[in-house]
Amino acid sequence: MHFHERWRPITHLDKPVFKEMLTNTCHQGSVSLVLSHCFSRHLLHWNQLVECFGVPLMAVCIRKSKAFVCHLKSKIVFLDLVKQNSWSSSTKLLGKIQIGLNSRYPDDHFNGRGPFLSFRRLESTKARESLYIVTDTDENQVLEFPGGKVKLTPEMMFISESPHERAHCYHALDDNGKPIMGSSFVQVREDVAVKMYSDMVTLQTMDTIFYEAQRQGRISFYLTTVGEEAINIASAAALTIDDLVFPQYREPGVLLWRGFTLQEFANQCFGNKADYGKGRQMPIHYGSNKLNYITVASTVATQLSHAVGTAYSLKMDKKDACAVTYFGDGGSSEGDFHAALNFAAVMEAPVIFICRNNGWAISTPISDQFRSDGVVVKGQAYGVRSIRVDGNDALALYSAVHTAREMAVTEHRPILIEALTYRAGHHSTSDDSTKYRRADEIKWWRVARDPVARFRKWIEGNGWWDDEAETHIRDSARQQILHAIQVAEKVEKPPLADIFTDVYDVLPSNLQEQEQLLKETIRKHPQDYPPNVAV
Numbered sequence: 001m002h003f004h005e006r007w008r009p010i011t012h013l014d015k016p017v018f019k020e021m022l023t024n025t026c027h028q029g030s031v032s033l034v035l036s037h038c039f040s041r042h043l044l045h046w047n048q049l050v051e052c053f054g055v056p057l058m059a060v061c062i063r064k065s066k067a068f069v070c071h072l073k074s075k076i077v078f079l080d081l082v083k084q085n086s087w088s089s090s091t092k093l094l095g096k097i098q099i100g101l102n103s104r105y106p107d108d109h110f111n112g113r114g115p116f117l118s119f120r121r122l123e124s125t126k127a128r129e130s131l132y133i134v135t136d137t138d139e140n141q142v143l144e145f146p147g148g149k150v151k152l153t154p155e156m157m158f159i160s161e162s163p164h165e166r167a168h169c170y171h172a173l174d175d176n177g178k179p180i181m182g183s184s185f186v187q188v189r190e191d192v193a194v195k196m197y198s199d200m201v202t203l204q205t206m207d208t209i210f211y212e213a214q215r216q217g218r219i220s221f222y223l224t225t226v227g228e229e230a231i232n233i234a235s236a237a238a239l240t241i242d243d244l245v246f247p248q249y250r251e252p253g254v255l256l257w258r259g260f261t262l263q264e265f266a267n268q269c270f271g272n273k274a275d276y277g278k279g280r281q282m283p284i285h286y287g288s289n290k291l292n293y294i295t296v297a298s299t300v301a302t303q304l305s306h307a308v309g310t311a312y313s314l315k316m317d318k319k320d321a322c323a324v325t326y327f328g329d330g331g332s333s334e335g336d337f338h339a340a341l342n343f344a345a346v347m348e349a350p351v352i353f354i355c356r357n358n359g360w361a362i363s364t365p366i367s368d369q370f371r372s373d374g375v376v377v378k379g380q381a382y383g384v385r386s387i388r389v390d391g392n393d394a395l396a397l398y399s400a401v402h403t404a405r406e407m408a409v410t411e412h413r414p415i416l417i418e419a420l421t422y423r424a425g426h427h428s429t430s431d432d433s434t435k436y437r438r439a440d441e442i443k444w445w446r447v448a449r450d451p452v453a454r455f456r457k458w459i460e461g462n463g464w465w466d467d468e469a470e471t472h473i474r475d476s477a478r479q480q481i482l483h484a485i486q487v488a489e490k491v492e493k494p495p496l497a498d499i500f501t502d503v504y505d506v507l508p509s510n511l512q513e514q515e516q517l518l519k520e521t522i523r524k525h526p527q528d529y530p531p532n533v534a535v
């Protein structure tokens with residue numbers, strides 16, 4: 001038996017208080033000790049209680065309460081009694097119980113302020129009897145139920161709303177790009193690592209220049225990936241081109257990795273004739289049939305169920321590929337997330353859910369979105385294998401996604417990856433995040449936790465990168481992006497008629513009317529329409 005350092009053996013407790021409390025509760029008649037989260041850890045055995053308070057007292061207690069007998073018989077211990085560092089009266093104790101039961105915040109439960117013992121009066125004799133009977137017959141009774149045997153327990157024990165400890169976060173590199181001792185990671189070839197870093201730099205540069213282009217009024221909207229470059233590029237590097245990607249909108253790096261050219265990015269943002277969406281979508285809604293990248297949808301989280309359906313069809317067709325869907329913490333707050341996870345688990349669909357938990361859904365912090373330990377814990381609730389990863393650690397992400405892909409494809413199962421990161425930029429060009437979060441917080445993530453700088457240190461440490469290569473990639477990316485923008489700006493816009501194409505084979509009458517009306521309106525008010533758009 002061992003004791004957690006925050007706990008102490010019962011022999012150190014204030015015995016008179018404990019005795020008084022125990023006797024009082026026994027006199028009340030039916031007593032049920034509702035134990036807390038660490039109940040199953042057996043930190044204290046019932047015979048320690050006997051040892052501590054003597055057989056006579058225990059005998060009185062036992063005579064007074066059948067329920068108490070159940071507890072002793074099942075060798076369940078009064079763990080939470082020893083959790084407190086100091087306690088002086090049973091009144092204080094009950095006060096704490098009150099706080100605990102009403103507490104809305106999971107943390108209260110574990111930081112010494114929460115409940116350590118709950119008493120519950122069972123008003124119904126029937127309930128008490130059935131409680132007693134179950135225990136008396138066989139403490140190891142099980143219930144046969146679909147999915148496997150369920151152990152029966154005489155304890156009315158609620159599953160805690162939060163675990164004793166938060167789910168761990170897998171990492172491979174420290175903030176200085178040094179491998180973590182003992183960390184298991186998938187080996188990355190030099191050429192792959194160099195391309196990963198180069199693409200992260202290109203993505204950063206593209207964000208800076210496109211963001212400026214929006215500020216100058218040359219494009220209508222933009223949204224950066226600052227702070228999430230590693231999730232974009234490292235996950236893409238760990239997949240194969242046959243894996244179908246269902247993005248949210250902050251993952252253009254996956255397309256970049258797959259070979260979408262800077263000109264193609266610029267054409268989409270400028271909505272010109274070369275844009276595959278024919279200028280019918282807002283900037284950043286990229287898509288590519290060739291690169292198995294499904295077009296970005298504005299409606300948050302709708303892509304998740306599409307990914308699951310596709311994954312299921314890949315499995316039916318026995319393809320050596322999976323579906324991969326990206327979404328934010330905000331996306332996980334949508335109903336689609338829950339439906340998708342459940343469906344994927346039940347249908348055993350080879351899909352990887354990559355959640356970029358960046359702390360914010362526009363101005364809504366995660367603390368206002370969910371009370372769970374983030375997103376990763378939801379996987380197990382749905383029967384989905386899951387991992388939490390440091391989202392600013394490219395090597396850890398590469399390793400986790402690589403391994404997840406292997407499991408998804410060979411074992412036909414969904415995998416959930418929660419990448420912990422931070423949206424280091426504004427939500428989009430329509431947002432000013434300094435209105436709802438502290439500037440020093442943003443700065444800390446940008447500087448101390450920059451995923452690009454961390455990966456650079458690692459490849460430099462391996463002798464794969466130097467200052468000369470750095471200057472070259474930054475200059476070259478800048479030149480190419482500026483050139484792409486200049487070209488895209490000059491390309492003609494698609495004709496207005498394209499608004500009405502590609503959905504119906506034969507245009508319905510209401511849309512025909514709208515098309516006519518649009519043309520007439522432009523003829524009447526030509527000054528209100530761009531001259532370079534063919535009607």
Ligand SMILES: Cc1ncc(C[n+]2csc(CCOP(=O)(O)OP(=O)(O)O)c2C)c(N)n1
Nearest residue numbers: 250298299300328329330331358360361362
């Ligand atoms: C169904 C739906 N609801 C609301 C919106 C408005 N909206 C656009 S982005 C966004 C926040 C999404 O946050 P998150 O999923 O965390 O992604 P992040 O922007 O942080 O990458 C919201 C609420 C939307 N586009 N679609």
Ligand SMILES: [Mg+2]
Nearest residue numbers: 328329360361
């Ligand atoms: Mg978010």
